[in-house]
Amino acid sequence: MNHKEHLSDKIDLEILSLMQENSRISNADIARVLKMAPSAVFERVKKLEQKKIILQYTTRINPAALNQNLIAFVYIQAYKGIGNSNTGIELAKIAGVQEVHQIAGDHCFLVKIRTSDSASLLEMMRNSMSKIADITITKTSIVLETTKEQQQLLIPKE
Amino acid sequence: MNHKEHLSDKIDLEILSLMQENSRISNADIARVLKMAPSAVFERVKKLEQKKIILQYTTRINPAALNQNLIAFVYIQAYKGIGNSNTGIELAKIAGVQEVHQIAGDHCFLVKIRTSDSASLLEMMRNSMSKIADITITKTSIVLETTKEQQQLLIPKE
DNA sequence: TAAAAAAAAGAATATTATTCTTTAAATACA
DNA sequence: TGTATTTAAAGAATAATATTCTTTTTTTTA
Secondary structure (H helix, E strand, O other), X not given: OOXXXXXXXXXXXXXXXXXXXXXXXXXXXXXXXXXXXXXXXXXXXXXXXXXXXXXXEEEXXXXXXXXXXXXXXXXXXXXXXXXOXXXXXXXXXXXXXXXXXXXXXOOEEEEEEEEOOHHHHHHHHHHOHHHOOOEEEEEEEEEEEEEEEOOOOOOOOO | OOOOOOOOOHHHHHHHHHHHHOOOOOHHHHHHHHOOOHHHHHHHHHHHHHOOOEEEEEEEEOHHHHOOOEEEEEEEEEOOOOOOOHHHHHHHHOOOEEEEEEEOXXXXXXXXXXXXXXXXXXXXXXXXXXXXXXXXXXXXXXXXXXXXXXXXXXXOOO
16 A cells, blocks of 8 residues: 555645645634644644655745846757656756756657856856767757746645 | 845854854744843844745645646747746746746746646646736746756855 | 944744654554 | 544644834945
8 A cells, every 4th residue: 555645635635725825824714724633734744744745844035136037948869768767867966957857759858947147148058058968959948038937736625 | 224135244144154054043043052041032023024035934844745746947039028027927927836036038937836836837838827918938948857956045154 | 434224033922743652543464 | 322432623722923013234326
């Protein structure tokens, strides 16, 4: 039997929903919303952590405050076999690379990069990415404006 | 003078770094790491919130636990003028759309979608996206494997 | 250099987290 | 169907933290 990720019940989903919106909400406040004892909430949260349903509590920081206003998406073609996950791992190591996805179809990775400006992007492509063997950058899309950017999941009502 | 986003000093950066890794860290623990009083940490955190440098405290949830294993990137061409931001706003409203970026070059949006499976993706494209006037889906990339996916920013040491 | 402002420290209290014990509910199963 | 077993919740007690306020120190500025 799988001890890891069990489908959560309604109360767990409500807890996840509250915590996804505000991870610093107190157990006491969750308990008030759900009308149960704080100790019960505490135990459920611990279990969600143990089961790796909760992966991390994190803080969203304004990128402008840290001078990281440029987003780019880069398509990268890899000439190694499909089974080879090493290219993705190497790409993931590069500072500023936020996402690395292997894409269906054309042996491609899609990489999301966040950095300060186009000069810095160019430097990353020249210094870090070009060091990885057997890849070619096939297309680079620079973001002009971001309308929405979130990782939050849709949590079903029950 | 800009009251909103001031470049943070070294202590603020350390606080941001700790909180980005774990937003539930206590002020007391931050204070211990930085060797200062908890009340001072408390005040700095409040200021970072007020200045909108801290945008949100959130919880990363395992997508598998909520049956949301499929990621897709969709390129969408918009036939309206560049000044028109409405298309992006409409795309952002769709449930499951996590990111909407306007891309330099070809009047395009790049949209990141997270959903349960390809059937659900198809349904989104048919039911929600096709309702938006003046757009064409030019390319859809389905993700086979994600090596890295994070929004965390690189925080400079000082 | 003195005055003013900002940041930190320290102390006191309100609120929470956390642990442990008891009770209730759900489940298994003979 | 009833009983044993497990699981979840409640309740109570204490340890730890958040939060406020006052005082002190540091920094800024004029």
